[in-house]
């Protein structure tokens with residue numbers, strides 16, 4: 001069976017609840033828009049394969065819940081990501097101000113490799129993109 005992809009990138013969407021992370025992902029993977037807001041529970045993901053210069057690039061995008069109560073779950077995904085999108089709603093100044101908080105949460109998780117020794121060599125996903 002032919003290999004389905006040559007390289008895999010794991011990316012993560014982070015931001016306040018309701019800023020449009022799921023919509024952004026649906027638009028990117030399926031070119032669809034669903035106007036209803038059904039809060040993500042924990043973490044969900046979608047994939048898309050792109051052909052770039054003859055290389056099959058599979059992009060796996062993890063869509064996290066913006067609600068605070070799921071953060072124990074969502075933080076477990078920060079280290080596995082090779083890139084993180086910090087998403088805000090352009091009509092919500094508050095969601096923009098919270099971007100600093102999301103970024104510092106990521107920094108906090110990845111700055112303490114002793115919490116997860118097997119992940120100690122992971123690059124900082126906020127610095128690599």
Ligand SMILES: Nc1nc2c(ncn2[C@@H]2O[C@H](COP(=O)(O)OP(=O)(O)OP(=O)(O)O)[C@@H](O)[C@H]2O)c(=O)[nH]1
Nearest residue numbers: 017018019020021022023035036037039040065066
């Ligand atoms: N006008 C407008 N509304 C949007 C856009 N993108 C998303 N929305 C609306 O924003 C609401 C929330 O979108 P979601 O994508 O579910 O938000 P989310 O960030 O995934 O929310 P959580 O799963 O709770 O973290 C929905 O009611 C969408 O219809 C946009 O580009 N324009």
